[in-house]
């Protein structure tokens with residue numbers, strides 16, 4: 389979603405004469421769009437700011453100005469701290485106020501000093517953004533839902549992104565049509581809780597994500613549809629049926645479970661059991677047998693015992709993932725879990741993470757190995773560092789390298805998979 393938001397900032401700044409440059413040293417304005425989900429993400433901000441201050445001083449020595457702004461969830465959560473530690477930053481604003489960027493820049497130009505903008509404004513950000521017209525890629529993101537009301541006890545999202553909000557159906561369909569007209573053949577619908585989507589249509593009727601997918605599937609030119617990230621509680625039967633009925637809906641789903649222990653799931657306030665999650669997976673596989681699955685896992689949540697961790701490993705073995713993300717529990721200020729007893733040491737977390745990742749990597753490699761010899765439709769949307777090659781994605785989100793003429797960029801081609809590397813596949817055009 390930060391990638392999507394950053395692109396919208398580019399759209400917003402274009403009428404003011406700003407255009408993207410490749411290097412900070414050439415920039416009149418640098419915006420760091422930040423993530424607050426784990427401590428590591430936050431630390432990156434301050435080291436990056438240190439480097440940018442040097443660039444800012446070097447430019448000043450040559451008589452050019454460089455404004456530095458911090459956007460996103462770290463800005464939202466730690467705005468005053470950023471201003472204190474980095475007084476050379478002129479604008480600090482959260483994910484719900486970036487549509488006010490032109491006004492903030494005008495304020496700075498009038499000599500306002502530092503601007504801090506971390507309210508949750510009553511007007512809707514999406515209503516004030518210019519239409520997203522330029523698809524920069526054959527595969528485009530489209531935010532349909534934002535924020536979260538789930539309050540998992542480890543997570544900052546409900547505090548930084550705010551309450552759950554669904555964009556109206558008409559706005560989503562119009563943006564999808566514009567993206568397709570500009571060259572997108574794949575859309576990924578975004579939301580922190582995307583399957584909780586409940587946008588209204590012009591008559592005030594509330595649409596589910598499944599209904600939205602059905603409508604999007606009918607748009608001429610759309611060849612692939614994905615959505616991320618989902619919560620197991622809202623994997624409703626209509627959405628599962630969409631995986632059976634809509635060929636454009638890709639056979640891959642990222643469905644975070646976090647833990648395989650019911651005790652830990654309760655402490656996390658996930659509001660589902662490990663078995664309830666297994667049943668959702670069973671239904672998805674009944675609907676779309678070839679579906680590839682992905683998940684997020686947290687190891688070392690407060691109070692996690694060896695037995696709880698073993699339950700997570702068991703769940704992984706039962707499901708069999710195509711890929712997954714796994715993290716050490718990271719104490720986030722202000723979240724309930726940060727104050728829970730039974731915080732684990734880094735050593736325990738490191739050991740559990742290593743064990744889980746070994747298992748997940750083996751599953752990913754086994755999944756990729758099964759693709760060898762198959763011919764898969766690959767959407768080529770990245771250039772490779774190897775001349776003559778392009779990089780694309782399989783329906784299952786695997787990265788695939790192949791020798792493909794450069795003019796096929798942005799197209800979907802049948803590729804026979806011939807090799808498996810660590811993180812990607814190799815293939816030949818057929």
Ligand code: 5AD
Nearest residue numbers: 542543644684685715716717718720
């Ligand atoms: N510690 C570790 N991982 C976290 N995540 C969210 N909050 C934390 C935290 N405090 C992970 C979850 C979520 C993903 C986006 O980030 O697994 O699904």
Ligand code: SF4
Nearest residue numbers: 536538539540543545
């Ligand atoms: Fe965070 Fe996802 Fe839980 Fe919402 S559902 S609180 S975004 S982990």
